[in-house]
Amino acid sequence: MSILQPPPVPRSLSVGALAAALCIAPTCAGAQAARADEVTLSEISVSAVAAPTAAAAGPASASAGYVGGVSGIGGALRPVDAASGGIISGAQINSRPVTRPGEVLEEVPGLIVTQHSGEGKANQFFLRGFNLDHGTDIALFVDGMPVNMRTHAHGQGYADLNFLIPELVGAVEFHKGPYFVRDGDFASAGSVRIDYLDTVAQNVALTSLGSFGYRRALSIASAPLGTGNLLVAGEAQTYDGPWEVPDNLRKLNGVLRYSQGTALDGFSVTGMAYWARWNATNQIPERAVADGIIGRYGTLDPTDGGDTGRFSLSGRWSQTDETGITRANAYVIRYRMNLWNDFTYFLNDPVNGDQFRQLDDRVLGGGEVAHVFQGDLVGLPMENEIGLQTRTDAMRVGLFNTTNRLFRSTVLDDRVLEASAAFYYENRLRWTDWLRTSVGFRADGYYADVRSDTPANSGRARDGIVNPKLGLVLGPWAETELYLNYGGGFHSNDVRGVTATTDPASPLFNVARSPFLVPSTGYEVGIRNRSIAGLETAVALFRLDFASENLFQGDTGTTEPSRPTRRLGIEWTNRYAVTPWLRLEGDLTVTNARFADRDPAGSRVPEAPTTIASAGITFGEGLGWFGSLRFRYFGPRPLIEDNAVRSKPTALLNGRVGYNFENGVSLSLDILNLTNARADQITYFYESRLPGEAGGVADRHFHPVEPTAVRLTLAGRF
Template structure:
């Protein structure tokens, strides 16, 4: 939870407000967006820049969908890849105000923070890659678990982001925001790349495309290993591949894409501060060297679109096979003083779905108007389990359930340009959910249904003096784990009854924003937002039970700046301050644990074309209350990453990344809860548990384009 503390903003972090080039993609119609994105992609510095954005863009399209809100935007693949990052998921920190971190082994889903939310592994941020949802509902570890480790950043053509539940196309998990990632259809030049770095980091990547028939064939492959600084090496092994055939453009064309991903790793999870201060383990040590996991993801997807005199029709479909095994031990000997508290979470599923939509372009009394109608479906067939283990060896079963979960949604949005200075959007979204749970605890089996209808409203005033004003309102929701919706007894103690979770938990968002471009090359936006969440019960995958939560309200301000100073220098700076509170009265306190008050970033990018290039990023993750009364707080984390390199005229490039340049002894994540070490009281000890930031590391990348 987080306190609105303006004093904390005056941190040096914010030597700030450096700013970087805004994507021209937000300013034009569909064909103009593609041209702008393609031209921008060539400007990013270094071997990690996308090799060209050809016939690809995100978004719903439509001439009137220009900018939805002051907090919405588009990022080109080149801008995304200009950032030196520790792990693939961190490239999404190009979305202003988004923190992407890790509290476990490198193959586990990232932890996300945005707008005063600890989003866990994705509960209230919807992530989509190439038309496929990444969030996993009724997941073994966390509701909305978004494993983005299969992302190949160099393949990203563009990223469209929205914040808040204001947009009719966004449904489950999108209350805090949504991120839609589009892959390239082809590359201008083939890419071969090799990276070597500290702590056993090795990565090889190849991307190639060629004409085939009337279209293009793109093939990409990635292999990576990494140990990390941990006393027990991560020994991450990752293989990743993409193959795509496409014809035409996104406005008129189609593509078929296959993806395959596999990874395994050891994990050094968060550790108690007392274990380090007492010398039991070091800062990079572990209390259970057998934690870790593996995961795999295989998908086949397709998209089709056509433009005619009535507008644009688009359709997409996908099928995904996903499996995950996690072995975690967070409390050590609190629950089982003999064997320890390690548990195994297993998730195996096949999911499929799709979307069909049409944008009718026309007029109303001579005014430009669009009507967008869409239908979305998704079905998950899941086997999900929770087992007690010791050194990854089976001890007993807590849960072993089979779940069929299906949903369908209909959305409509009307957009009208009333005058040169007034645009409106009015719409709604209706979602229906069904689940059938077959549990190994018969009392927890059952069927559930739920539905929700949410309004979506937007108003844009301007531009006046290169300034626009945005007003947004909308309802949203996230689904809860279906097992918590049907469960009636504690699976570990069947004599204890449980409160059932609501299936769909509503949210309501409000936002007023302003965006200004009166200074050549500079785009600055300021947003004031509020987001309310209803009371809810949450299913905890780590225990197999439901845990009560309370209604919350977040009020905040977000300031985003992008400045193209010259053709070879761009600056950026972002700041988000959020006040997060429980809105009911409770003696334990009204702070929302883990909700960040302040998130900020600043950076610059140098270089274009041949010759030297460079980039530097500062990311600040402010202190957070760890319990409701705010008596225990985390420390802030400020990290600096840098890059310098050279592009040769023969198509080769060499880059050196320095990660955690200042060697900050900070934490990726901090929690406060009870755990027990050998010899400690049976009830355990409440303590901070942290996952440290990796020390300074260097990575050298050689890339060739041909």
């Protein structure tokens, strides 16, 4: 047993039973659809599980789903030494009625997942006063593999989660802030680690039909094979959306996994394959709709869209002995993306238009190995963890001017090799029953070689950074713990901006080089309370500072200067298991985001959300009726530095109702945007030029929320 953990769960409770106890959604393949590793929890403890015993839990038990204060997916679970971290079960993830796969991560308190383009494009993320773009400062992992793509053709940290199969999710671990030694690049605002199941106790087949051409079929099956288990999953989906030019999304997805043993002593090998193509209705200018040039769901360039493919092979291994726990994972990913966008129409080229193609074609590989040593220091319980991470990307990234997807000219076409390695160490010490500390550091080193079609922009770059990580936990007293955290973090910049000296579109002009690694510093004080039976509430006050930086813009192939920023905020998170069949939740995040220097342009950080709130109710237990109602509020945001132009708030309500039959069949109905709100998914403010306009016009550009849509799902377990 980990000596730093609270009293353990009884040995008779397995990981699979724990996960089954957390299952609340029929789409997680019943109560046993969570991780089925039959390993006792003698070395695992959970600081808060608001669930009945595994034997009593049913397929729609609403009494749990959110496990606060735990971490270590795929290995030993240990306390999360921050009020803003935790674990969410796959069952709770699947209880949400959502429009697109990435939206299931909105179960992470304070996280907004939205879209401004076609359904095959990566989501837009917002957290802790950040417009994270497509993933610049939120690190996402699926089964130990990084999702964020560095030096990506469209944007640094581009994280495409459209290959995610929610029904396969066993658990989701989330952290916020740069306080954790395992988190490195892109994790300053937070990190999310998603683990897939090894087996399902019942095979699953489901089909969904819905508004706007939505069709989806999914099957999941597992069976013993030799001394282990084989899991197979396949998914196919189509979707048009309400757009005047249909998305015409076509998606195929598959997972094949062989596993032996348990999460603490065992291994797995997993292959994944994903392919998609789509049209895209990007954000459109308000004036075009107001003047009747296009409708609310119209487009100014009907040939925007893209295609992508992702193929991966990964493995994980773990072993527990008298010294502690060793874990390792490795992966190789083949990734390709073509993206056609036209955001400014005729601003730069009044004759041919401004559409461009972005190409990203890469192979990346890497892995991690870590060991937790258990022991003592002068009689005080202690753990030491050391780890090594590595990653290498070999890629071709290109930007090309196009018209109706036809090539016109090359802006840039670069070959890049980028590699990194990191070493981390953390000491965790329990001084008394009410005091424990964690002290550690993380050292990262980066190397890159850029071979550009513009010779002046070729070159090599190296950089490194060392960040401390500190945590202190006081309590529990009266079921209450106090947390203090401090840590340094960073994100890497697109390395093309690090080596570039010349604007590829205008070779006579020099450009400012970007720093390779941009540091951040975070502080947090928080409290978590469980004094009321079934209720877990947490409050965190945080601050995050980012250094001055230059950002490489994939849409233009140039660098743009940015300024130092400071974010101050408060988060309030609540999870309440009222009864075994009724669960409530509510979250609120308020953030003040400002530039830290003085500039006549203003102090507001464009697109930084001030207020994010959500609330939900989930009901159902075992056979019979089940359902969920989810509210999400995305507050107004400044769109320019002086706050003279702001976005409108977006408030959405999604609902689900269904019935579990005795024969293993379930039927559910999702209603998305239940109130038919005429709101925006996202809003920008920039210059564009429409046909007939004499020059560029600064305007709001928005991507509307889809109108009310229904989706009917028939699922069978056998």
